Amino acid sequence: MEVDEVVCLPRLSRVAVCGGTHGNELSGVYLVRELLKEEKKVKEKEDEEEPVAVLMVLSNPRAMQQCRRYVDTDLNRCFTHATLNGPMSDTVPYEMIRARELNAMLGPKGSPEAVDLVCDLHNTTANMGLCFIAYSDCDWICLHIFRHLQRQMPDIPMRYIHFDVSSKESYSLDSVGKHGFAMEIGPQPHGVVRSNIYTAMKVGVQHMLDWVRFFNSGTIFEGGFVDVFTMVKHIDYPRDSETHNITAAIHPQLQDRDFCLLHPGDALFQTFSGETVRYKGSEPLYPFFINECAYYEKGIALSLARKKHVMIPSIRVRTGQEQEANEQGFASEEEE
Amino acid sequence: MEVDEVVCLPRLSRVAVCGGTHGNELSGVYLVRELLKEEKKVKEKEDEEEPVAVLMVLSNPRAMQQCRRYVDTDLNRCFTHATLNGPMSDTVPYEMIRARELNAMLGPKGSPEAVDLVCDLHNTTANMGLCFIAYSDCDWICLHIFRHLQRQMPDIPMRYIHFDVSSKESYSLDSVGKHGFAMEIGPQPHGVVRSNIYTAMKVGVQHMLDWVRFFNSGTIFEGGFVDVFTMVKHIDYPRDSETHNITAAIHPQLQDRDFCLLHPGDALFQTFSGETVRYKGSEPLYPFFINECAYYEKGIALSLARKKHVMIPSIRVRTGQEQEANEQGFASEEEE
The missing domain is CATH 3.40.630.10 (Zn peptidases)
Known part of the structure; x- marks a missing residue:
């Protein structure tokens, strides 16, 4: 150069x-x-x-x-x-x-x-x-x-x-x-x-x-x-409409997988009664800040980014x- | 029977x-x-x-x-x-x-x-x-x-x-x-x-x-x-005598090794400047509650137990x- x-x-x-x-x-x-x-x-x-x-x-x-x-x-x-x-x-x-x-x-x-x-x-x-x-x-x-x-x-x-x-x-x-x-x-x-x-x-x-x-x-x-990794959007936990309490945790298949590409249909949450909630987005994106403690009160379960x-x-x-x-x-x- | x-x-x-x-x-x-x-x-x-x-x-x-x-x-x-x-x-x-x-x-x-x-x-x-x-x-x-x-x-x-x-x-x-x-x-x-x-x-x-x-x-x-596992004693963090702030963290070789027998001379803490502090007890004991968040204020870095x-x-x-x-x-x- x-x-x-x-x-x-x-x-x-x-x-x-x-x-x-x-x-x-x-x-x-x-x-x-x-x-x-x-x-x-x-x-x-x-x-x-x-x-x-x-x-x-x-x-x-x-x-x-x-x-x-x-x-x-x-x-x-x-x-x-x-x-x-x-x-x-x-x-x-x-x-x-x-x-x-x-x-x-x-x-x-x-x-x-x-x-x-x-x-x-x-x-x-x-x-x-x-x-x-x-x-x-x-x-x-x-x-x-x-x-x-x-x-x-x-x-x-x-x-x-x-x-x-x-x-x-x-x-x-x-x-x-x-x-x-x-x-x-x-x-x-x-x-x-x-x-x-x-x-x-x-x-x-x-x-x-x-x-x-x-x-x-x-x-x-x-x-x-x-x-x-440019931040695209945040995703909140599923919540009870009355109490606003969360009704699910990050799915075990997603937990700790920050920066591993998340595809449409992949597991996102596991409800406290045991059901799986899946990612409904149309584009594969990179999750990060998965299950950050301080973001429960901010309504963020994870963030999603596009890589360039x-x-x-x-x-x-x-x-x-x-x-x-x-x-x-x-x-x-x-x-x- | x-x-x-x-x-x-x-x-x-x-x-x-x-x-x-x-x-x-x-x-x-x-x-x-x-x-x-x-x-x-x-x-x-x-x-x-x-x-x-x-x-x-x-x-x-x-x-x-x-x-x-x-x-x-x-x-x-x-x-x-x-x-x-x-x-x-x-x-x-x-x-x-x-x-x-x-x-x-x-x-x-x-x-x-x-x-x-x-x-x-x-x-x-x-x-x-x-x-x-x-x-x-x-x-x-x-x-x-x-x-x-x-x-x-x-x-x-x-x-x-x-x-x-x-x-x-x-x-x-x-x-x-x-x-x-x-x-x-x-x-x-x-x-x-x-x-x-x-x-x-x-x-x-x-x-x-x-x-x-x-x-x-x-x-x-x-x-x-x-x-x-019968609790024998607690061990506190090394602390600054004036501020009472901790001056070391649990040693990487001990972190997450709850219930793995700790022998005299084993690494216990790593000071924030990088030195190793070793276990000075005379008897091998089982550590648990290693690095429990709520015990910093109680003066407990880990607890030790005898197994029977x-x-x-x-x-x-x-x-x-x-x-x-x-x-x-x-x-x-x-x-x-």
Whole structure:
């Protein structure tokens, strides 16, 4: 590949790694605590300047303290333009206040002051391996980081999920950065930390930060293809029309089969009296977030995605000169 | 075996099946709801008298509604003699009030009016299969039911756990009945229902009720041996002395290995910085409740048990005449 086909992108000077956005998703909670401890030790030892500033954030300390997903409302749905900028009443939920604090710390969302990259750490009860979840299927930074992790961690099943939502409507903490993604790892019960899941997250974060350092120091990353799973729709549990209680669980033939193609007519649910409910869609799709604990209240038993092959270009960091030219209004290869 | 070696025990006229004692352990919640629905249908169809009265109980409706283990305090620790009979203040936790209601409904604990058998349904995040947990290693009723389930469900790993606690100090709902045990099934994340775990519980309860009907109608159950795991001690996570936060997770080599003998020197924990912490006990013991979600706050990372082989005698129900004789104070083979 020729050098002139390389897309030049701005330097990633400030990266945020966030845990505890959901207070009972414990890998991120304990990993950020551990990284804070290690950072303290390193700082005590040497005064060297890091080539990238890494902010470690514990997003929802009150929910962490209670080991619950949230206290008043789901923090990771509070980062829409409307919620961040709407009027504040006296009875505003704790998480809405906390969302504005985090937006002030890591954003403001959509502004030039926002951190360059947010990696928000999550766990799921679904058998999803390690997933990147992002709002873009053409954010070359996120896609290149994903590809780097895939290569560095070949034993961990890894997928890139795309939620096709506009920047204004995007609701999660990672949407506050210039680039951002959730790193979602499972299966792990909420309120529990499993060593293998914790270690996968730790290694994943280390490779992510390594990639940022390589990128900032001028490494050219070759282009190629990435499989992207774009969310198409959610499916709710069968429910009792009066009580709204669920009347079935995920079918044993579907449970734990995240990202295995679901065909029309395949078993979807098993009712509590023993009958099978089948998938009535007309198109085979990829199920994910199968039986995620926190989604019972959101009316989601599983989500379905379409897979596509995305070509990503080679990239490298924009040099100081290119940066200046860009700031003075000269043509640049890439718009931010 | 000779007929005169058969131990005669009183009829089991009233049996309680309880779910939702912990509001986020969903197999029991949905199973009891389903049994209540089925019971309603059967009652509508026929007027036949059941040979055993089965009470279906949803123990902690408030916690169920919030999908939490409990609202104020752990209901399943409220059934000690002291808690049930102590003074009541104005600020008494919800679960203490509910415990008295349940004791009035199914007990009073220790009295002749108490139901004959309580089966309380639980889930665990630990890989424990189906366990009976009881306060006695010589309750022939519980042990025979356990043996019946073992034979009827050969594909489900099944163990009998004994907590050596006096009747007065026994704290769980099942201690309210004349006989009682918790049926604990895992692994299942709290707040999630997995179809395979739900079905194992449903089939287990059906076999338990079948056994009671057989017993009441005069079937002789042959004696034999049962492996009983008697709890010896709990082990807590390594913790930070200042924050009291855990500093390690269950070691990957121990995770999911419930009831696999743990030897001195075996890996126990992996710290969040990557070191291995080993088991320092002097005696090999059987670990269980490894990484149970609800026990982080109780300071229990796992429990350890000693296994023994218990001989249980043949049993049959005491006939009407024997019952009368017993009530008039004549000698009987067995004391209750």
